[in-house]
Amino acid sequence: xxxxxxxxxxxxxxxxxxxxxxxxxxxxxxxxxxxxxxxxxxxxxxxxxxxxxxxxxxxxxxxxxxxxxxxxxxxxxxxxxxxxxxxxxxxxxxxxxxxxxxxxxxxxxxxxxxxxxxxxxxxxxxxxxxxxxxxxxxxxxxxxxxxxxxxxxxxxxxxxxxxxxxxxxxxxxxxxxxxxxxxxxxx
Amino acid sequence: xxxxxxxxxxxxxxxxxxxxxxxxxxxxxxxxxxxxxxxxxxxxxxxxxxxxxxxxxxxxxxxxxxxxxxxxxxxxxxxxxxxxxxxxxxxxxxxxxxxxxxxxxxxxxxxxxxxxxxxxxxxxxxxxxxxxxxxxxxxxxxxxxxxxxxxxxxxxxxxxxxxxxxxxxxxxxxxxxxxxxxxxxxx
Amino acid sequence: xxxxxxxxxxxxxxxxxxxxxxxxxxxxxxxxxxxxxxxxxxxxxxxxxxxxxxxxxxxxxxxxxxxxxxxxxxxxxxxxxxxxxxxxxxxxxxxxxxxxxxxxxxxxxxxxxxxxxxxxxxxxxxxxxxxxxxxxxxxxxxxxxxxxxxxxxxxxxxxxxxxxxxxxxxxxxxxxxxxxxxxxxxx
Amino acid sequence: xxxxxxxxxxxxxxxxxxxxxxxxxxxxxxxxxxxxxxxxxxxxxxxxxxxxxxxxxxxxxxxxxxxxxxxxxxxxxxxxxxxxxxxxxxxxxxxxxxxxxxxxxxxxxxxxxxxxxxxxxxxxxxxxxxxxxxxxxxxxxxxxxxxxxxxxxxxxxxxxxxxxxxxxxxxxxxxxxxxxxxxxxxx
DNA sequence: TATGAATGAGAATTCATTCAT
DNA sequence: CATGAATGAATTCTCATTCAT
Numbered sequence: 001x002x003x004x005x006x007x008x009x010x011x012x013x014x015x016x017x018x019x020x021x022x023x024x025x026x027x028x029x030x031x032x033x034x035x036x037x038x039x040x041x042x043x044x045x046x047x048x049x050x051x052x053x054x055x056x057x058x059x060x061x062x063x064x065x066x067x068x069x070x071x072x073x074x075x076x077x078x079x080x081x082x083x084x085x086x087x088x089x090x091x092x093x094x095x096x097x098x099x100x101x102x103x104x105x106x107x108x109x110x111x112x113x114x115x116x117x118x119x120x121x122x123x124x125x126x127x128x129x130x131x132x133x134x135x136x137x138x139x140x141x142x143x144x145x146x147x148x149x150x151x152x153x154x155x156x157x158x159x160x161x162x163x164x165x166x167x168x169x170x171x172x173x174x175x176x177x178x179x180x181x182x183x184x185x186x187x
Numbered sequence: 188x189x190x191x192x193x194x195x196x197x198x199x200x201x202x203x204x205x206x207x208x209x210x211x212x213x214x215x216x217x218x219x220x221x222x223x224x225x226x227x228x229x230x231x232x233x234x235x236x237x238x239x240x241x242x243x244x245x246x247x248x249x250x251x252x253x254x255x256x257x258x259x260x261x262x263x264x265x266x267x268x269x270x271x272x273x274x275x276x277x278x279x280x281x282x283x284x285x286x287x288x289x290x291x292x293x294x295x296x297x298x299x300x301x302x303x304x305x306x307x308x309x310x311x312x313x314x315x316x317x318x319x320x321x322x323x324x325x326x327x328x329x330x331x332x333x334x335x336x337x338x339x340x341x342x343x344x345x346x347x348x349x350x351x352x353x354x355x356x357x358x359x360x361x362x363x364x365x366x367x368x369x370x371x372x373x374x
Numbered sequence: 375x376x377x378x379x380x381x382x383x384x385x386x387x388x389x390x391x392x393x394x395x396x397x398x399x400x401x402x403x404x405x406x407x408x409x410x411x412x413x414x415x416x417x418x419x420x421x422x423x424x425x426x427x428x429x430x431x432x433x434x435x436x437x438x439x440x441x442x443x444x445x446x447x448x449x450x451x452x453x454x455x456x457x458x459x460x461x462x463x464x465x466x467x468x469x470x471x472x473x474x475x476x477x478x479x480x481x482x483x484x485x486x487x488x489x490x491x492x493x494x495x496x497x498x499x500x501x502x503x504x505x506x507x508x509x510x511x512x513x514x515x516x517x518x519x520x521x522x523x524x525x526x527x528x529x530x531x532x533x534x535x536x537x538x539x540x541x542x543x544x545x546x547x548x549x550x551x552x553x554x555x556x557x558x559x560x561x
Numbered sequence: 562x563x564x565x566x567x568x569x570x571x572x573x574x575x576x577x578x579x580x581x582x583x584x585x586x587x588x589x590x591x592x593x594x595x596x597x598x599x600x601x602x603x604x605x606x607x608x609x610x611x612x613x614x615x616x617x618x619x620x621x622x623x624x625x626x627x628x629x630x631x632x633x634x635x636x637x638x639x640x641x642x643x644x645x646x647x648x649x650x651x652x653x654x655x656x657x658x659x660x661x662x663x664x665x666x667x668x669x670x671x672x673x674x675x676x677x678x679x680x681x682x683x684x685x686x687x688x689x690x691x692x693x694x695x696x697x698x699x700x701x702x703x704x705x706x707x708x709x710x711x712x713x714x715x716x717x718x719x720x721x722x723x724x725x726x727x728x729x730x731x732x733x734x735x736x737x738x739x740x741x742x743x744x745x746x747x748x
Numbered sequence: 749t750a751t752g753a754a755t756g757a758g759a760a761t762t763c764a765t766t767c768a769t
Numbered sequence: 770c771a772t773g774a775a776t777g778a779a780t781t782c783t784c785a786t787t788c789a790t
Contacts, residue, residue, distance in 0.1 A: 011790075012753060035780060046755045051782065053753095111349045144370075155367060158298075158345025165300040180342060183331075184371030199770080222763060233772040235766085244764065386749080409784060420751040422787085431785065485719075487726040518744075529741060532719025536672045554716060557705075558745030572769075573774060596759060607776045609762080614774095618760065 016053045018043045023050075023064045028103030031164075032061055032112070062116045065109035069122045072096060072106055076129035086142045089133055093156060093178035100160035101174040107164070111157030127153060134185075147185045156181045203240040205230045210237075210251045215290030218351070219248055219299070249303040252296035256309045259283065259293055263316035273329045276320055280343060280365035287347035288361040294351070298344030314340060321372075334372045343368045390427040392417045397424075397438045402477030405538070406435055406486070436490040439483035443496045446470065446480055450503035460516045463507055467530060467552035474534035475548040481538070485531030501527060508559075521559045530555045577614045579604045584611075584625045589664030592725075593622055593673070623677045626670035630683045633657060633667055637690035647703045650694055654717060654739035661721035662735040668725070672718030688714060695746075708746045717742045 022043035026034045036057050040047045054060035075092055082088035099106045110123060130149035137143040159177040168174065209230030213221045223244055227234040241247035262279055269275035286293045297310060317336035324330040346364040355361070396417030400408045410431055414421040428434035449466055456462035473480045484497060504523035511517040533551040542548065583604035587595045597618055601608045615621035636653055643649035660667045671684060691710035698704040720738040729735065 015753075036782085037780080045753095047781090048756075048783080049754055052755095055782095057781065111352075113352045151363070151367060154346050154349050155342060155364070155371075158347070158349045159341050160345070161348065162298040162341050162345045165298075176338070177342065180338060180371045184342075184367045202771085223765085224763080227773090234764095234774095235772055236770090238765070239771075389750085410786085411784080414752090421753095421785095422751055423749090425786070426750075485723040485726075525737070525741060528720050528723050529716060529738070529745075532721070532723045533715050534719070535722065536715050536719045539672075539674045550712070551716070554712060554745045558716075558741045576774075597761090598759080606774095608760090609777075610775055612761065613776095616761095 015043075015045065015049065019045065019050050019053045019060075020063060023060050024103070024105065027061065027064055027108070028105055031104050032065070032108050032115070036060070058116050062119045065105050065115075066119050066122045068099065068103070068105035069109040069119070069126050072099070072110075073122070073126040073129050076126065076133055080129065080133045080136060085133065085136045085140065089137060089143075090178070090182050092130075092133070093152075093182055094175055096156055097160070097174040097178040098171065100157075100164065101169070101171045104161075104164050107157035107160035110153045111161055141187060143185045144187055152181060152185060155184060199240075202230075202232060202236055206232060206237050206240050206247075207250060207254075210247050211254075211290075211292065214248065214251055214295070215292050218291045219252075219295050219302075223247070245302050248295075249306045252292050252302075253306050253309045255286070255290070255292035256296040256306070256313050259286070259297075260309070260313040260316045263313065263320055267316065267319045267323055272320060272323045272327065276324060276330075277365070277369050279317075279320070280339075280369055281362055283343055284347070284361040284365040285358065287344075287351065288356070288358045291351055294344035294347035297340045298348055310340075328374055330372045331374055339368060339372060342371060386427075389417075389419060389423055392419060393424050393427050393434075394437060394441075397434050398441075398477075398479070401435065401438055401482070402479050405478045406439075406482050406489075410434070432489050435482075436493045439479050439489075440493050440496045442473070442477070442479035443483040443493070443500050446473070446484075447496070447500040447503045450500065450507055454503065454507045454510055459507060459510045459514065463511060463517075464552070464556050466504075466507070467526075467556055468549055470530055471534070471548040471552040472545065474531075474538065475543070475545045478538055481531035481534035484527045485535055515561055517559045518561055526555060526559060529558060576604075576606065576610065580606065580611050580614050580621075581624060584621050585664070585666065588622065588625055588669070589666055592665050593626070593669050593676070597621070619677050623680045626666050626676075627680050627683045629660065629664070629666035630670040630680070630687050633660070633671075634683070634687040634690050637687065637694055641690065641694045641697060646694065646697045646701065650698060650704075651739070651743050653691075653694070654713075654743055655736055657717055658721070658735040658739040659732065661718075661725065662730070662732045665722075665725050668718035668721035671714045672722055702748055704746045705748055713742060713746060716745060 019039065023039045026039045026042050030038070036050055037047055039060070040050045043050070050060065054063060072092075072095075075095055079085065079088035079092045096106060109119060110126065127149040130152060134143055134147060134149055134152070138145055138147075156177065159181070160174070163174060163177070206226065210226045213226045213229050217225070223234055223237055226247070227237045230237070237247065241250060259279075259282075262282055266272065266275035266279045283293060296306060297313065314336040317339060321330055321334060321336055321339070325332055325334075343364065346368070347361070350361060350364070393413065397413045400413045400416050404412070410421060410424055413434070414424045417424070424434065428437060446466075446469075449469055453459065453462035453466045470480060483493060484500065501523040504526060508517055508521060508523055508526070512519055512521075530551065533555070534548070537548060537551070580600065584600045587600045587603050591599070597611055598608055600621070601611045604611070611621065615624060633653075633656075636656055640646065640649035640653045657667060670680060671687065688710040691713060695704055695708060695710055695713070699706055699708075717738065720742070721735070724735060724738070
């Protein structure tokens with residue numbers, strides 16, 4: 001019985017993952033403007049199957065983008081606990097650059113218009129974690145006392161959106177903006 | 188007869204200006220996503236008249252946004268000749284912030300996906316002027332030796348796009364990002 | 375083995391009843407436009423189970439609505455045998471109003487487009503019973519000689535459908551139309 | 562010039578009329594559930610042309626159905642001024658029957674769920690006119706003192722909706738219900 | 749046998765662009 | 770030359786019904 005359930009779920013979950021993955025790919029490549037049809041096509045399923053997994057395009061975006069934001073939030077939290085917070089901070093921005101270079105998800109989640117309350121919440125959590133990191137750095141005199149997490153994300157993700165739209169593929173260039181944002185925020 | 192032709196041309200020119208101005212207003216207020224209909228309505232002409240002046244929406248955007256970019260380019264050139272280039276540089280970024288706060292045109296032109304070759308060209312000119320300014324500042328040791336005009340515009344306009352999408356109206360906040368970009372680029 | 379079969383049959387019957395009851399509730403509350411999904415959810419079974427019991431949504435509607443029509447038919451038959459047929463007639467219409475006020479089933483069955491031959495048949499039986507009642511009343515000179523059962527149901531249920539769509543909850547208002555239909559048919 | 566304007570408008574107006582007429586036909590035949598596609602197809606135009614004339618399906622329905630309601634309202638007002646108000650009342654209901662027999666518009670407007678505020682308003686005007694007529698009749702002791710215009714329309718249009726759904730074509734049958742409603746409301 | 753996942757057809761609506769007048 | 774009417778292609782979302790497990 002548990003086998004049967006597992007089998008069903010395995011199939012369903014696998015398909016849901018196919019959809020999620022397809023959405024990840026499509027949104028990463030073409031931006032959130034991409035149609036649900038394209039996601040469905042990429043997943044090799046019908047349009048309605050996508051809607052079965054995610055009631056609304058917004059939900060789908062929230063799932064895909066939210067996961068990426070969560071990932072970044074976790075990184076930020078790790079950085080707070082780091083022995084060398086400044087290095088961790090620089091590394092965090094760098095990982096953002098790597099993420100942005102390979103997919104539009106992170107900066108779509110952190111900088112674009114908020115597509116859902118849940119995503120808004122995740123964004124707030126992300127900023128909160130980043131703010132904690134900044135506070136540690138301020139205490140150590142490593143970043144400007146007046147800088148906010150919001151400003152960091154707006155600067156960083158704003159730049160990333162442009163890079164992506166311009167089709168920049170070179171990771172070094174993406175990283176460069178991580179550097180610049182670090183420079184903008186340092187003491 | 189020549190009078191008629193002249194009249195017609197005069198009319199045409201006047202129409203083109205009306206259209207341009209309307210597009211300026213509409214795109215500034217609602218962003219480049221605004222429909223051609225709205226531009227035509229604002230101009231008080233038919234939609235086809237818009238297409239007579241500008242073969243495609245892209246062309247219209249190029250004209251409107253390009254003019255704004257040109258304006259900024261001119262400011263940059265003036266700054267190069269300034270007695271206090273750093274102050275002029277800071278002021279330039281600030282004027283970008285003021286522009287962005289009141290209309291979407293500048294950052295749409297400098298940071299978004301290049302909508303046409305002509306706009307791309309104008310953008311290049313703008314960067315060139317800004318680069319000249321940066322070079323002057325570098326010679327005086329006021330900005331990082333490795334900074335490029337492109338980086339400045341990407342940082343600045345990237346942030347501006349986000350501010351606009353989030354509906355931020357407070358000019359002080361816009362100016363803040365001008366400050367931050369200056370900070371990112373200083374020595 | 376026969377036990378197993380019996381068990382299965384018992385299960386199947388129980389399931390069919392669960393489905394029927396769920397459909398009754400859902401269609402009564404939300405009207406026949408309610409989706410099969412909602413019925414399945416209410417029944418706590420899968421959608422396919424609904425389709426196992428009733429090959430088509432139409433069949434399900436026929437079953438649910440038909441039962442309600444049968445109920446009304448039985449009332450009508452009782453009324454025929456009543457000592458005071460006119461009072462029984464008025465009471466019958468009134469019970470229709472009560473039914474209609476609390477669920478969409480009766481008037482959906484008697485007045486809407488015929489969804490199946492079986493329902494059509496049940497409707498005919500209902501009319502026949504009502505016609506018998508009317509005939510008794512005609513013999514006693516209490517209703518118009520030219521009135522038909524069909525006319526009574528069309529008037530009554532037509533009004534009920536509108537009341538339901540307008541969201542009228544007040545039972546008194548529903549009863550009012552029972553009165554009016556009685557008035558339309560009296561001598 | 563006025564000729565040019567007239568020509569353009571003539572074409573546009575003709576097309577708008579084609580759309581309106583097509584909507585009238587399609588909604589009359591198939592009910593308001595019919596798709597905008599069908600209206601467009603009937604009119605021989607593209608779907609978007611329909612939307613050019615009427616921003617929303619609701620607007621289209623309001624236009625088509627509202628006109629029919631207005632027509633009936635005018636009839637009711639005429640009846641108020643009639644020398645023989647009772648005859649005029651009976652005739653009014655009868656004309657409703659004729660209208661309903663040939664198209665679903667009148668009873669869709671007067672009895673179904675209100676599709677727009679404007680239609681709601683038209684409906685109110687219609688009831689008001691009918692109420693005036695009923696008041697005259699009450700003063701002459703020709704209808705029940707307790708009857709309301711709303712009740713008359715609910716009874717009449719409720720019956721009509723059913724007749725239409727059952728596909729009844731025979732005008733005599735439709736008229737019969739006008740009679741019955743008159744009977745229900747008489748003193 | 750029961751499940752719920754998958755689907756295809758369809759519905760409303762939008763918008764850049766073309767065309768008849 | 771100017772107009773605005775017309776269009777087709779997209780896009781989001783729904784639902785009755787079928788199918789693999």
